Amino acid sequence: MKGYVLVKKRERNISILLQNPILKKRLMLYLDSGVVAAPYISPESARICSEAGVGYVDLSGNGRLTFDQVYIEKKGQPNRFAEKRDLRTLYSPRAERILRVLLQNPEERWKQQALESEADVSLGLVYNVKRMLLDREWIMVEKDGFHLNNPLALLLEWEKNYMFSRSTPTEYYSMDSVSENEQKIAEVCRREELVYAFTGFTAAAQRAPHVKYQRVYVYVGGDVQLIAKRLNLKEVSSGANVVFLNPYDNGLFYGREKLDVISVVSAIQNYLDLMKIPMRGEESAEFLLQTVLKARWQVK
Numbered sequence: 073m074k075g076y077v078l079v080k081k082r083e084r085n086i087s088i089l090l091q092n093p094i095l096k097k098r099l100m101l102y103l104d105s106g107v108v109a110a111p112y113i114s115p116e117s118a119r120i121c122s123e124a125g126v127g128y129v130d131l132s133g134n135g136r137l138t139f140d141q142v143y144i145e146k147k148g149q150p151n152r153f154a155e156k157r158d159l160r161t162l163y164s165p166r167a168e169r170i171l172r173v174l175l176q177n178p179e180e181r182w183k184q185q186a187l188e189s190e191a192d193v194s195l196g197l198v199y200n201v202k203r204m205l206l207d208r209e210w211i212m213v214e215k216d217g218f219h220l221n222n223p224l225a226l227l228l229e230w231e232k233n234y235m236f237s238r239s240t241p242t243e244y245y246s247m248d249s250v251s252e253n254e255q256k257i258a259e260v261c262r263r264e265e266l267v268y269a270f271t272g273f274t275a276a277a278q279r280a281p282h283v284k285y286q287r288v289y290v291y292v293g294g295d296v297q298l299i300a301k302r303l304n305l306k307e308v309s310s311g312a313n314v315v316f317l318n319p320y321d322n323g324l325f326y327g328r329e330k331l332d333v334i335s336v337v338s339a340i341q342n343y344l345d346l347m348k349i350p351m352r353g354e355e356s357a358e359f360l361l362q363t364v365l366k367a368r369w370q371v372k
Contacts, residue, residue: 107137112151116209116222162204163233166193169323170201171230174211174220175340176327178369181217191323223369227343227361236348238320242296243312244305250274253288253303253314258334260302267293268335269328271317271345273356275336282359283352289345291317291324291337339364 107127113134121128122136129135133149161167169191174182184202188195202218205211205226212221220226246253254274261268269275272289276282292299296316300307305314319325327338336342343365346357366372 114151114208115147116225118147120209158204159233162201163230165238165321165323166197167201168230168321169193169326170198171226172323172326172338172340174205175223175227176338178220178223181214181219183217186217191326224366224371227340227365231344231347234344234348236345239291239317239324240320242316242318243308244300244314244316245308245312246303246305246314248303250286250288250313254334256303257288257290257299257314260299261292261294261335264294264298264302266295266299267325269325269337270334271337271342272315272349272353273346274334275331275342276346276356276360278331278334278336279339279342280360280363282356285351287313287315287351289315289317289349291319293319293322293325339368 107129108121109129111130112132113121113128113130118128118134118136127137129137132152134147136145170187170193173187173191184195184198188198202211208225210220210222210226211218248256254270258268268290270288270290273283273285274288299316324337324341327340328335329338337345339360343357343360346353346360
């Protein structure tokens with residue numbers, strides 16, 4: 073049996089490696105047993121190898137080997153070599169600005185300098201984030217720039233690492249109805265020229281109504297006590313129906329929209345927040361994902 077093994081110290085954009093003409097020529101000579109080996113092969117990289125007719129094995133327990141009458145496949149094993157530092161960097165507040173831009177514009181071709189400007193971050197951070205996304209096979213690099221090719225995978229991993237608690241809440245009680253609170257808060261913010269954006273169920277109801285709700289969540293870039301005073305809200309430690317959130321980073325406002333008469337966070341931010349909000353938040357998030365985001369990205 074002939075064979076050719078390409079060993080990688082770490083997974084680094086297998087699709088690009090397989091486009092290398094020299095490697096491709098060698099693999100074509102041994103297509104029945106060509107193998108890529110690495111400490112970890114992600115599901116996306118495994119798919120690319122399979123479509124290219126190349127086998128793969130990793131040290132995390134995943135593999136696919138096909139030759140002669142032999143067919144061996146095992147998948148679904150987690151990465152034993154995942155770097156916690158890598159996750160902390162990719163999902164840090166400043167790096168998240170880059171992710172929001174990419175997810176909001178998944179088909180846009182980006183040059184690093186343009187992305188630096190749009191996300192308002194350093195060029196070095198753009199380079200590092202790009203490298204980490206390449207490692208995961210989530211972006212495609214072309215002559216006119218790079219773009220997301222798997223926005224869903226990025227969003228799902230981000231959600232697992234997203235910390236809603238970074239934004240400090242201040243809780244109040246109001247005698248008004250939900251819709252009255254939303255309209256009055258929006259009016260005060262406009263009058264006082266405060267940057268704001270509703271999230272949680274309020275934002276979801278503007279895009280994909282799914283559940284009834286009694287609590288309003290809103291990011292405010294300013295003095296929330298001013299709003300509370302204008303609306304005669306009572307600060308409480310329990311039983312709140314109005315929650316003001318002090319955003320941990322201004323990037324949370326990226327992609328906000330004016331729907332009806334109020335400003336709401338982007339659908340991306342809305343999904344992340346809903347997944348961390350109790351009382352049917354996860355259910356509402358899943359409905360938003362299925363009806364809005366997947367439709368926008370044209371994925372199943």
